[in-house]
Amino acid sequence: MTAPAAGPVLxxxxxxxxxxxxxxxxxxxxxVSFAIHPGEILGVVGESGAGKSLTxxxxxxxxxxxxxxxxxxxxxxxxxxxxxxxxQMRALRGREIGAIFQDxxxxxxxxxxxxxxxxxxxxxxxxxxxREARAKALELLVAVGIPAxxxxxxxxxxxxxxxxxxxxxxxxxxxxxxxxxxxxxxxxALDVSIQAQITGLLKRLCREHRTAVMLVTHDMGVIxxxxxxxxxxxxxxxxxxxxxxxxxxxxxxxxxxxxxxSIPSVRHRAASLRQIDGSMPRLDSMPTxxxxxxxxxxxxxxxxxxxxxxxxxxxxxAACFVAAEAPAHA
Amino acid sequence: xxxxxxxMLTVEDAACWFDVSPPWLxxxxxxxxxxxxxxxxxxxxxxxxxxxxxxxGESGCGKSTLARLVxxxxxxxxxxxxxxxxxxxxxxxxxxxxxxxxxxxxxxxNPRWRVADIIAEPIRELGLMRHSVDIExxxxxxxxxxxxxxxxxxxxxxxxxxxxxxxxxxxxALATQAxxxxxxxxxxxxxxxxxxxxxNLMRALQAELNLxxxxxxxxxxxxRHMSDEIxxxxxxxxxxxxxxxxxxxxxRHPYTRLLLDTIPDLEAPNRSRAxxxxxxxxPIDPPAxxxxxxxxxxxxxxCRTETPELRTIAGGRAACHLVExxx
Numbered sequence: 061m062t063a064p065a066a067g068p069v070l071x072x073x074x075x076x077x078x079x080x081x082x083x084x085x086x087x088x089x090x091x092v093s094f095a096i097h098p099g100e101i102l103g104v105v106g107e108s109g110a111g112k113s114l115t116x117x118x119x120x121x122x123x124x125x126x127x128x129x130x131x132x133x134x135x136x137x138x139x140x141x142x143x144x145x146x147x148q149m150r151a152l153r154g155r156e157i158g159a160i161f162q163d164x165x166x167x168x169x170x171x172x173x174x175x176x177x178x179x180x181x182x183x184x185x186x187x188x189x190x191r192e193a194r195a196k197a198l199e200l201l202v203a204v205g206i207p208a209x210x211x212x213x214x215x216x217x218x219x220x221x222x223x224x225x226x227x228x229x230x231x232x233x234x235x236x237x238x239x240x241x242x243x244x245x246x247x248x249a250l251d252v253s254i255q256a257q258i259t260g261l262l263k264r265l266c267r268e269h270r271t272a273v274m275l276v277t278h279d280m281g282v283i284x285x286x287x288x289x290x291x292x293x294x295x296x297x298x299x300x301x302x303x304x305x306x307x308x309x310x311x312x313x314x315x316x317x318x319x320x321x322s323i324p325s326v327r328h329r330a331a332s333l334r335q336i337d338g339s340m341p342r343l344d345s346m347p348t349x350x351x352x353x354x355x356x357x358x359x360x361x362x363x364x365x366x367x368x369x370x371x372x373x374x375x376x377x378a379a380c381f382v383a384a385e386a387p388a389h390a
Numbered sequence: 391x392x393x394x395x396x397x398m399l400t401v402e403d404a405a406c407w408f409d410v411s412p413p414w415l416x417x418x419x420x421x422x423x424x425x426x427x428x429x430x431x432x433x434x435x436x437x438x439x440x441x442x443x444x445x446x447g448e449s450g451c452g453k454s455t456l457a458r459l460v461x462x463x464x465x466x467x468x469x470x471x472x473x474x475x476x477x478x479x480x481x482x483x484x485x486x487x488x489x490x491x492x493x494x495x496x497x498x499x500n501p502r503w504r505v506a507d508i509i510a511e512p513i514r515e516l517g518l519m520r521h522s523v524d525i526e527x528x529x530x531x532x533x534x535x536x537x538x539x540x541x542x543x544x545x546x547x548x549x550x551x552x553x554x555x556x557x558x559x560x561x562x563a564l565a566t567q568a569x570x571x572x573x574x575x576x577x578x579x580x581x582x583x584x585x586x587x588x589x590n591l592m593r594a595l596q597a598e599l600n601l602x603x604x605x606x607x608x609x610x611x612x613x614r615h616m617s618d619e620i621x622x623x624x625x626x627x628x629x630x631x632x633x634x635x636x637x638x639x640x641x642r643h644p645y646t647r648l649l650l651d652t653i654p655d656l657e658a659p660n661r662s663r664a665x666x667x668x669x670x671x672x673p674i675d676p677p678a679x680x681x682x683x684x685x686x687x688x689x690x691x692x693c694r695t696e697t698p699e700l701r702t703i704a705g706g707r708a709a710c711h712l713v714e715x716x717x
Contacts, residue, residue, distance in 0.1 A: 107581035108552075221669050251448040252608065254669060256652045278581060281654025308656055322586035324615040326638070326653055332593065333586035333615065339551045 068095035069137055069239045069272035070119065076131035077111070077118050077296075079343075086343040088114050088127065090296040093370070096240065096272040101263065103287030103304065104276045105319075109340050110293040112276045116242045118142070119274065120157050121149040137239055155185040158233030158271075160262075162245035164225035167232075168217040174201075174228050175213035178235050185236035200231040204261060223254035227261065234265060241266065244276045259286045280323055284308055292316045295340055295351035302376020312373040312383035315352045350380070358382045397474045398486060398570055398602045399437040399460065404469035406430040406455050410674060427674050429455040431626035432469070434700075437570075437619075439474065442596070442603040444613045444634075446649070447623035448670050453606045456623070457574045460604055461490045476569050486569035486602075489562075493575040495555035499547040505558055506543035509533070512566045532561040537591060553584035557591065564595070572604045577612060589615060610653050614638055622646045625673055625681040632706025642708040644686045680710070688712055 077089035089111045096102045104112045117123050119134055121141070134142040136156060144152065153159070161167045169177055178197035182188055188196065194213075201209040204227040217225055226246060233241055243262065247255040263286055266273050275287055283290050283304060291301040292313065300313040311317045321334035338355045341347055347354055353363040360381055368379045378384070411417060411424040430452045437443040445453045458464045460471060476486045489512075492498040499508055509529045512518075519525050530540045536557040547555055556576060563571055576592070577585040589612065595601060607613050613620060614634060621631040622645065630643035641647045668685040671677055680698050683689040692711050700709040708714075 107583060223669055251670065252610075253448065253648060253652045256654070259654075279654070280582070280656055281659075284656050284659040285654045319583060320656070322583045323656060324586075324589070324609075324611040325657065326611045326614055326650070326655060327657055329614055329634070332590045335586040335590055336583040337587070339553060339584065 067138055068097050070096045070274065071135040071138075072115070072119065072132070073135075074132035075115065075118060075129065075134065075142075077114055077123065077127055078130045079127050081126070083344060085130075087130075087346070088296050088343055089118065091132070092293075092296070092298050093132075094291050094298060094301060096274060098239070098272055099267060099270040100289065101266060101273040101275055101287045103283035103290040104274060104293060105278060105280060105283055105290060106293035107278060107319075107340060109295075111296040112278075112293050113244050115293070116244050116274060116276050119240075120153060120159055120242050121146075122153075122159075151185075154181055154238070155236045156239050158236070158238040158241040160226075160229050160233050160241060160243040160246045162248050164222060164229045164249070165217065167229050168225060170217050173214050173216055174220075178228075178232055181232055182235045197231075197235070200235055201228070203265065204228070204231045204234075205257075206231075222250055223257060226250060226254075226258050230258070230261060230265070234269065234271070237269065238271060240272045240274070242274050242276070245278070246275070247282055248277065248279065255282070262286070280308070280320070292319065295346065296343075297351060297379065298370060299352065299380070300373075300376060300378040301370065302374070302378075306374060306376045310374065310376075312376060312378040313352075313380045314356045314358050314382065316378075318355075318357075356382075396438050397436050398439045399443075399474065399604070400470075400472050401436070401460070402434050402470045402472075404430060404433050404456070404459055404466045404471055406452075406459055406464060407467045425674055428626050428676070429673065430459065430466075433623075433626075433628055434469075435621055435628065435631060437602060437604060439602055440596070440600045441618040442605050442616050444605040444607065444617035444620045445623055446607055446610060446613050446620060448608060450625070450670055450673050451623040452626040452673075453608075453623050454574055457490070457572050457604065457606050461488050461572050463490075473570070487566045488570045488572065489564075489566055489568040491556070491559050491563055491571060491573045491576045494579050495552050495559055496547075496579075498559055499555055501547055504544055504546060505533075505538075505550075508547070508558060509543070509562050509565050512562060516566060518566070528565070529561075532565055535564065535595070536561045537587075551584070552580050553587055556580065556588050560588075560591070560595070564599070568601070570602045570604070572606070574606045575608070576605075578607070578609070585612070592616070610649060622649070625671065625676050627681070627709065628700055628707070629682065629710070630706065630708045631700070636705045640705070642703065642706070642713045643710050644688055644712075645682050648685075 073093050075089055075092045079086045079088060092115055106112045118129055129142050133140055175197050179193040182193040182196055198209055198213055201213055206212050206227055247258050259282055287304045290304045290307045291298045294315050300307055300316045311320050318336040324333055336355055341351060349365045350363045350368050353359045362381055368381050370377045370379045371384050373383045406429050408427040408429055410427045412422045416422055447453050459466055473485050476484060506529050509532055510525050513525055529543055533540055533542055538557055577588050605616050617634040620634050620637045621628045624645050630646045641650055677684050679695045680693040683693040698709045698711050700707050701714055
């Protein structure tokens with residue numbers, strides 16, 4: 061393994077992803093920029109359709125046609141990867157970028173023993189003999205906490221429970237020692253008590269291996285306990301990005317404020333939950349100016365025509381004219 | 391004990407077992423025994439009128455089976471479910487109307503029907519109204535009640551977002567003038583900001599129409615927000631039951647404590663939590679004694695052999711030998 065580069069592992073600048081349809085071009089990701097450093101976990105949150113999974117798919121080069129990158133750039137350890145030919149991208153996936161998806165059953169091949177799947181991935185990317193790869197696979201299964209790994213290595217995916225399968229998927233993502241892991245809703249299909257096990261595992265392994273993680277989820281609780289920084293996405297844009305504590309407890313963007321307030325708390329019972337009226341705009345009827353303005357309680361005349369850029373707001377950054385003018389919003 | 395007239399639903403020792411035996415030939419040739427999946431195994435509780443009784447638990451604990459028992463979609467293997475009487479001008483002493491709201495608002499609405507027909511179906515089916523003008527007016531009223539527009543009636547389900555579809559489901563349930571709604575994970579498929587809209591709507595409707603809810607969820611924060619009384623289920627049994635505030639203030643059963651400890655907390659995130667080991671056992675082959683003992687940090691010898699009964703303790707009920715001893 062090479063020593064980690066001094067700069068960020070992943071740098072996404074002004075990324076634009078669009079779908080060309082009969083009715084014109086729909087821009088699903090519209091100017092998204094962020095960076096992730098070695099050993100850092102960046103949480104990406106937002107509601108369905110905000111473009112968080114699509115951003116992950118763009119980074120890993122798995123956009124479904126007709127979706128494609130139409131602007132901006134993606135750099136992995138300084139090297140541009142968004143314009144690589146498919147063969148080179150394929151060599152990169154698994155080797156440099158690992159992926160963990162929501163449903164552990166569909167990310168594993170049901171016809172292959174889990175050990176064989178891990179060995180196959182290791183041998184595709186690393187110069188190892190079958191025997192060495194199998195020893196490494198066993199080591200990984202032990203590291204992700206599979207009990208009785210020596211026997212379990214020869215079992216098929218259906219013989220594992222959901223939580224155990226997700227551990228196997230994590231082992232698979234880590235097996236070639238990637239610099240970056242894209243984890244797309246890794247705990248959504250799991251029960252709460254198992255969820256804590258998986259996020260804890262992910263966090264520990266990434267600290268140990270100095271792997272950068274892009275953790276895509278809609279669950280703010282998972283972000284609060286796992287991520288170092290968080291990016292809040294709305295309608296294909298990052299509306300706020302900053303240290304996790306800051307964004308959760310002192311959100312600046314009215315959307316983040318509304319999002320945090322709408323989550324019921326286990327600590328107390330409120331008379332009613334704060335709700336954001338309306339729903340996220342559809343891609344084909346994106347409002348002008350700030351995409352959130354039709355739902356925003358603090359909308360200014362300027363918000364309807366002019367698009368706010370991500371500007372520093374406290375120690376975070378928010379894309380909002382109101383947040384820029386009057387900082388703290390209690 | 392609450393007043394008899396105040397009780398909407400009484401469940402007594404309800405059980406629902408599914409036969410998951412191998413085929414007859416395999417049983418005979420390979421001598422494999424019959425197997426039973428005890429999805430719900432001896433559950434008793436009462437729900438008071440105008441309140442929300444919630445059932446929480448992880449996947450496979452039997453909470454959805456219980457919901458289906460209550461609405462009568464499946465028959466109990468053992469035990470009894472009985473509804474209280476509702477006094478109404480129309481039918482004094484009639485049984486309450488029970489309706490269900492499902493988790494997935496995409497699967498629970500007929501995609502080929504207009505919203506007006508979806509909401510009017512129970513009205514027509516039960517013969518509540520005869521004239522189409524009345525039905526039309528009632529549909530418009532229901533749409534207004536759940537926060538949709540009158541002219542949404544002529545649109546199709548695909549034209550609505552998940553939250554709006556769940557509003558249509560609620561309107562359909564209310565169309566029968568239901569008294570009792572069984573809500574099986576009504577907001578699990580929704581985004582948080584939309585979830586807040588639906589939960590607020592459900593509480594407002596409860597206050598306005600004096601509805602009784604049986605609320606099923608795996609999300610403790612949502613349950614706390616909605617409930618008056620909470621029952622925690624584990625592998626087909628209620629392990630603890632208490633008034634909502636009581637349960638969150640002083641959970642007795644180790645499993646409840648574990649659930650409360652593992653939920654990520656926004657206000658005080660526990661970033662260095664020691665996650666609980668183990669998983670929910672296979673309900674076909676549950677552990678002997680207390681089903682929770684393999685995961686319980688405080689399990690003693692007695693827990694491995696003897697199944698604890700759900701006993702009344704101060705502030706609620708719990709099924710745990712240790713809690714019993716401490717009391």
